[in-house]
Amino acid sequence: FPVERIRNFSIIAHVDHGKSTLADRLLEITGTIPKGDNNQVLDRLPVERERGITVKAQTASLIYKYKDQEYLLNLIDTPGHVDFHYEVSRSLAACHGVILLVDANQGVQAQTVANFYLAFEAELTIIPVINKIDLKNAQPDVVADQIHNLFDIDKKDILKISAKQGIGIEEVLAAVIERIPCPKHDRKKPLKAFVFDSWYDRYKGVVAHLAIYDGFMKTGDRITCASNGKTYELIEVGVMYPTQVPSGFLYAGQVGYAMMNMRNTNEAKIGDTFYHENIPVEALPGFKDATPMVFAGMFPSEQSEFPQMRSAIEKLTLNDRSVQIKIDNSPALGQGYRLGFLGLLHMDVFNQRLQQEFDASVIVTAPNVAFKVKIIGEKNIKHYGSNEITVLNPCLMPIPEIITEYREPMVDATVITPASYMASITQLCLDHRGRIKDQSYIDDTRVLIQVKFPLAEILVDFFDELKSLSSGYASFDYQDAGYEISDLVKLDFTLNGREVEELTMICHVSRARETARRVCEKLKNTIPRQQFVITVQGKVNQKVIAREDIKAYRKDVTAKCYGGDITRKMKLLKNQAEGKKKLRLIGNVEIPKDAFIKILKR
Numbered sequence: 001f002p003v004e005r006i007r008n009f010s011i012i013a014h015v016d017h018g019k020s021t022l023a024d025r026l027l028e029i030t031g032t033i034p035k036g037d038n039n040q041v042l043d044r045l046p047v048e049r050e051r052g053i054t055v056k057a058q059t060a061s062l063i064y065k066y067k068d069q070e071y072l073l074n075l076i077d078t079p080g081h082v083d084f085h086y087e088v089s090r091s092l093a094a095c096h097g098v099i100l101l102v103d104a105n106q107g108v109q110a111q112t113v114a115n116f117y118l119a120f121e122a123e124l125t126i127i128p129v130i131n132k133i134d135l136k137n138a139q140p141d142v143v144a145d146q147i148h149n150l151f152d153i154d155k156k157d158i159l160k161i162s163a164k165q166g167i168g169i170e171e172v173l174a175a176v177i178e179r180i181p182c183p184k185h186d187r188k189k190p191l192k193a194f195v196f197d198s199w200y201d202r203y204k205g206v207v208a209h210l211a212i213y214d215g216f217m218k219t220g221d222r223i224t225c226a227s228n229g230k231t232y233e234l235i236e237v238g239v240m241y242p243t244q245v246p247s248g249f250l251y252a253g254q255v256g257y258a259m260m261n262m263r264n265t266n267e268a269k270i271g272d273t274f275y276h277e278n279i280p281v282e283a284l285p286g287f288k289d290a291t292p293m294v295f296a297g298m299f300p301s302e303q304s305e306f307p308q309m310r311s312a313i314e315k316l317t318l319n320d321r322s323v324q325i326k327i328d329n330s331p332a333l334g335q336g337y338r339l340g341f342l343g344l345l346h347m348d349v350f351n352q353r354l355q356q357e358f359d360a361s362v363i364v365t366a367p368n369v370a371f372k373v374k375i376i377g378e379k380n381i382k383h384y385g386s387n388e389i390t391v392l393n394p395c396l397m398p399i400p401e402i403i404t405e406y407r408e409p410m411v412d413a414t415v416i417t418p419a420s421y422m423a424s425i426t427q428l429c430l431d432h433r434g435r436i437k438d439q440s441y442i443d444d445t446r447v448l449i450q451v452k453f454p455l456a457e458i459l460v461d462f463f464d465e466l467k468s469l470s471s472g473y474a475s476f477d478y479q480d481a482g483y484e485i486s487d488l489v490k491l492d493f494t495l496n497g498r499e500v501e502e503l504t505m506i507c508h509v510s511r512a513r514e515t516a517r518r519v520c521e522k523l524k525n526t527i528p529r530q531q532f533v534i535t536v537q538g539k540v541n542q543k544v545i546a547r548e549d550i551k552a553y554r555k556d557v558t559a560k561c562y563g564g565d566i567t568r569k570m571k572l573l574k575n576q577a578e579g580k581k582k583l584r585l586i587g588n589v590e591i592p593k594d595a596f597i598k599i600l601k602r
């Protein structure tokens, strides 16, 4: 295919607006997959099939005949959820245009807005498409108004389709060919290949997704990685059609995959440039590192499984560059990791992928955000290495006496809701320490609200509350908005006066009492009674702000044995000793490991 007959594009949309379904239709109509019961064929991961969401961007090459010419269309399916913006912006680097899909019933949603701006800022051609026009309650004209009002898009440029019923799919392909520019690449120049995705395949080793900018490459070529100078032999080169089909070569303008004799999972860095051995070219600018927003501990359920978990985490992070990893230790859970994620769903999905794709069973602790503090005192500054520190683990927060300023991460959020829910949603935002920045109508019945929130406030249950308040109609999206000065306190928990390090948390002063009460109650309900009273306390600066007592209980396990049977008695005592191995002792209070896990988990 000459470059003029290649189009690289992507489909972007709010979650559930039909990206994967449209991708199915495009694959069918171009004969890439047979017609029939195709359901989101590009969602290949088990976690994607189970949850019905796309997590990884996927690519597929299509061949389509238009006005007697064959075109090569490289489609990149992208995830829509806020946590995966990183994936979206990455795929966009390999594209020249996007299909912006909007549900004809739901209309423009929070992530539609966010995705539009990602494409707009990347200066890509945007093809607006209203999907699901077959629905009984479809309002394509209202939605067209929204698109026009919000994005200043001419209404006559908007296509109206049903991905499910296959209506208007040819028009979509025609628009892709007519409106999206072809790649501006030169095949005569030396090879310049850009890695926009890579992952570890259990059987094939490291697989890289490449966009060829200049030149061409073929199986057997020796290529060098610009960032580490290492040279590899191309073992297999091909296109995604829609699964890996070896083609032997890839030309400028094409998108495909490559396997090389790469042993170490850390070698194929996303954002790297490859060139032919001894013919170096200037590397393309790599990707900005993603900024993790949410941190949590991850530990193996059995300490002996740590090496297994480590190798699983290493392989998975090759495929997901946005995860930050650090070794961590916990007195109760042993050696593990402290991981940084882009959001909660991201964290859940990572956890699920660990289990499903690598058979690793892990314990995940409650998530927290990263706080920043300024400290005084020459000795302290020397000890911490700076007068400004970022605290990822609440236990490592310096003492309040030396802190002059606390700061917490903020987000700029967008909520789109039917106007009838506006009052209760405004209240919900205020309850979560949100500051309303702006409100505007996007059509007669829907409102777009812009709110600034502390990230910590929307981490756990904000989204669920928003959904239930609005009967599922409100949508929500947010992006990083830097740090702001805040009034924070460190919350400690003690059992009979001994501190439980793992439970230490940092929260806003207005939240301290309520949080302390909740955790004390949880402790009371999960720690089994013992032969003495256990006092559970929540404290701020040594001052008790919440308390619960766990009553004493005399546990005489041998009582049931009626004296006589000595072997049974021995067996019971043995069982009890086995159980003790799984305990964490705090002072003289014994906490079974599983109770600990219950408390630490969300």
Ligand code: GDP
Binding pocket: 013, 014, 015, 016, 017, 018, 019, 020, 021, 022, 040, 052, 053, 054, 080, 131, 132, 133, 134, 135, 161, 162, 163, 164, 165
């Ligand atoms: P994605 O999250 O954007 O990838 O959305 P999916 O392609 O997974 O679609 C979400 C849901 O909408 C699925 O249940 C689809 O069957 C349904 N859907 C997609 N397109 C249409 C359409 O044109 N009409 C109707 N009625 N349903 C559709």
Ligand code: MG
Binding pocket: 019, 020, 021, 040, 043, 052, 053, 054
């Ligand atoms: Mg999808």
